[in-house]
Amino acid sequence: MSDAQVIRVELPTGLMELSTDAGAFSVDELMGFAARANVKRGFLFLSKVLGKHWPVRPAAMRQIHEHLAQQVPADLPGPLVFIAMAETAIGLGQGVFEAFKKAHPAVEALFVHTSRYHVGGAEIIEFSEAHSHAPRQFLHMPQDETLRLLLLNARSLVLVDDEASTGNTFLNLSQACRVLNSRIEHVHLCTITNFMGQAANQALSQRFGIPVSIAAALSGEYCFTPGQLESLPGAAQVFEAHADRGANAGFGRLGLDRPLSAPAGFAAKLAASFRANERVLVLGTGEFMHLPFLLGCALEARGVDVQVQSTTRSPILKWGAVSEAITFADNYGEGVANYIYNVTPGQYDQVLICHETPANAALLSTAQAVGGRLFHFLSETHIEEISVR
Template sequence: MTTLVTDSREIAMPTGVLRVDVAPGPFALDALLGFGARANARRGFLFVSKVLGKHWPSRPAAMRALHAALAAQLPADLPGPLVFVGLAETAVGLGQGVFDAHLAGDGAQEALFLHTTRYRMDGVPLIEFTEAHSHAPRQFLHLPVDATLRELFLRARTLVLVDDEASTGNTFRNLAAACRALNPALAHVHVVTLANFMGSGAAAELGRDIGLPVTLGAALQGSYAFEAGDAPPQAPPAQIVGAAGSLPVGGAFGRTGLAHRLTVPSSIVAALASSVQPGESVLVLGTGEFMHAPFVLACALEDRGIDVAVQSTTRSPILQWGAIGSRLAFADNYGEGVANYLYNVRPGQYAHVFICHETPLDNSQQDGLHALAAQLGARLIHFRSEHHVE
């Protein structure tokens, strides 16, 4: 079957030439994606999403609309319970947003959310798998610590895997196989992506390889080809698993499971909103994998009529070119000793910047957050738990 193409692009970048063909759909290419270049021998390009709140400052309302649209694409007859898994780092917020939208639209069906992580949690059973083209290829999925949530995971019938972009589908194959080994009751896999570049036969191919029926949902579908040119010097590793002195990470925000929509204390929303004068702009900035709680905060501020964007720092090294107009580098606040970055945000661009973080500040590893806050004139907001925010 020939795919109807409504938009074709050829993008010459420092690392090669990218050709993209996009099929008709509810979202225009330029509304969802820009293009970036990476110092990565495996993959010298990057699709820079404008609606994920990661490498580009995004409007909460546009993100909510995307989450609702992708949740609405879930087949109505999926066998429950459902387990949603958002893939780190970029799709943690997308996965949790689609999960929240599903609960808001279909609260009758049991559902669990987990997100994968680049960090090990001490004493918590985990699944390890790989994302081959990533700068940080090793991923972990920790099992729920809470007995009720773990029981829900082990009797789930549908696995909903959420990532920002799909090309080969290998990450989905690896993770689905690992989950099936733990839960043989799984009967269906639904894959959610912002952009699906796997081709028209992808569902059938994934289904054969995974051994279960597979359905797909995406905001944009198409194909691409990349002709690599002279690569710039390879970027340093973006993952050092088990680095000495690494900080413990918690499961309160999705690493060990959530069965409800995440909230932010109304007192925090009110206090931050009261500091913003009419007409002032605000950036709510998450850190690394800590994306969804900042998004929820940004939504609450937007609902009060505040001009707000939401974004997150990242460990992904991207060249300053194309959709990446600026780049700030600073020390990692998770204790791995790798560089972290903030893209498309310049000092003084926003009247207020609220940096939201899950890692403690009473540790020498946190100097990176203090340095970033100093550059941006930002306030640091520590989320100790869903209900305890400082």
């Protein structure tokens, strides 16, 4: 158990004052502080257990998934729909869903994640993440009839993000879902950190118009006093309704009612090819995060020294919890700058770059920048290594 803390941090973009409650985890276990190149929000609670901007042991990620799944109220009216927020919390939400299904296999539950890409001809519902560097978010309607009915008949939403600071995005998404499905009668918010404060937490049900519960690994309240900041140039998001960005329809965008299968056979082949004591990084790309995590778990189970993280479109300054930053083109072809944080060339003996999009120049340049290998996941079990030479 951690003690309550009061923290004051001078960021290049302003002053952060944070008070936290006593809980199961300490601030330092879960997060660091970073500064964002974003005039809408100049700070970032940079998670050390999310597997996005910071390298994490798969076991530590799974511990958080299970901890948050255990806090989903047992008496929620079903069916349940778990929705993970793109891009940062896609892996977290899928991990929480799978941990919940493992503990409650008989409960009817659907997983779907939001996206910034449109796949196939599926109908999309748009909502806003106003403070984001890329504010437009989309939720796809499942094409499978059974999964579609789960969404349309759900009575509870479990909305998953890495942090809650205002609750606005959760509110926008829940309103969009309730327009689609008027049967929804409860919303549960699930986050690693919840810094909205006690008064805001108590006002959630009134604000949402239906009963709302919230659970986090760490809770408290923050105050950020912004300083001067100019945003980085360049577009953060380019959405063309019918552009094929190579996003896969089978990994969660169109809904799943089961856990994804870990690529155990593939992991066994990789592990057998590594030399003893090699340091391995499994690097997801953009919204493709959960299968890389499952690969990391499978490698870890075979004794491999492995960590997991992902590329991101979020511009973060090289300060605080960000010691290194590599910039490259995005592999989804939007022409939007992407980044890898806290990775230096030569830090790992093996860098396994996992991607859902077909191989392209952006992926090849990324592999060359970090000395990595490319692995194209066409499905859970069909994985092809792409030559980087």
